[in-house]
Amino acid sequence: MRSRGGVLLANLLTGLALGFTVTRIGFGDYTELNRMLTFQDSRMLLAVLGAIVIIASVFALLRVRRGVGRLHAGVVPGAVLFGIGWAISGGCPAIPLIQVASGYLPALVTIAGIVVGVRLCRWCSGRFFRIDRGSCEG
């Protein structure tokens, strides 16, 4: 399934599954997120770690290529900024979408912030810093 239609179907089904799954895990609930990040409740943390273990095992069995992304100068500063934003807004890039879908209207402001942040990063890239991020697509 590598045709344009196949990739379209894969994105459609994966998006539906991701939205459904993260909502039912509780990632859109700020209280649950804070309880995970302060280790008061291990349920969501185990869900993510368990998923990584399963994915790594299956990828190893199927001989899926290990990542080729390079450790460029933007990785650590970018991850620090993301970590701060995640903790204070409760949103990684998919979560505000499911927060709005659950009725949290203020998450629309988080989405507006993400739009500004993504566009700002590309605007700054080349003007104020030059980082070759390679082909990392995540």
Place this chain on the structure above:
Amino acid sequence: MTAYWPWWAGAVGLAVLTIGYTLAADRPFGVSGAWERVLHWRREAELERKEAEFTDEQALVAALGAATAEHFGTLPAAPAPAAPVSVSSPEPPDAPATDGRRRGAHPRPAPLVTQAVLLVSIFVGGLIAAVTSGQFHVRSDMGAGYRHLVTGNPVAMVALLFAGGVLVGFGTRLAGGCVSGHGLNGCGRLSPVSLVATATFFGTAVAVSFLLWKVI
């Protein structure tokens, strides 16, 4: 309180969708990359159109090198010599794929329209889950937890959500990925850059969350 899935159900769900996408689309999975491409749709559509014009792979590589050099203000790299072709020991059709062609190794991102579909379908999937589980409830705040841990002031809430969103958007694109791209897909591939990024953003989020919980 809403009954959420037990940890093992969440782990299986996240793993199945990540593995399924990788095998079906032959591409790494990531949401922040989809945001990036959709929000720069004019430029991305132009790149797709130009790419479709190239039928010769060498010409495409040279053009991509020149465009990269122009974007980053660096000198274009010398074109790599063509790989020697072995006629004495051709790879059998059923042999395991070599490094450049292993599953999930597709060099190009998914077409622009498919990534817009990904973002819309995340919303729809979340809506289905919220409605069917009784979680859906329109509210003008972010819940009791946000009120107690961050702020109960509506103006401060809007300012913090916007600032947080900007940091998430800027940070994920600077780092090259988010929880799905680096955390699930990248760590699942044991990619060193993803392991570093995930440890960093998770550690930072833990530190800020403890500050919010215990100090602020």
